[in-house]
Amino acid sequence: MDYKEFVSSLGKELPPKGIPRQLESLWYDGKGDWKKAHDIADGPSDQLSARVHAYLHRKEGDEWNADYWYRRASEIQPEISLEEEWKMLVERILKI
16 A cells, blocks of 8 residues: 555545554544544554654644653654655555
């Protein structure tokens, strides 16, 4: 699956089968369901999940919590738009 196919899948009712949990979280965020996206991201303790979790709190406007999760992911908050960050994360996960 590439980025274009992933974005096209947002028009469907359910996320593509077999995608990583972090990508599923971003899929629900892309559909406008922040709560479902957060529920999926809030659990795993790996760095990639922490990175997606950080993005979601940044989107929510909770800077303190976002910075906590960026640190857990061993990254810093990027100085790009939320849309660019979403795309960057999707592309990163698709390459795994």
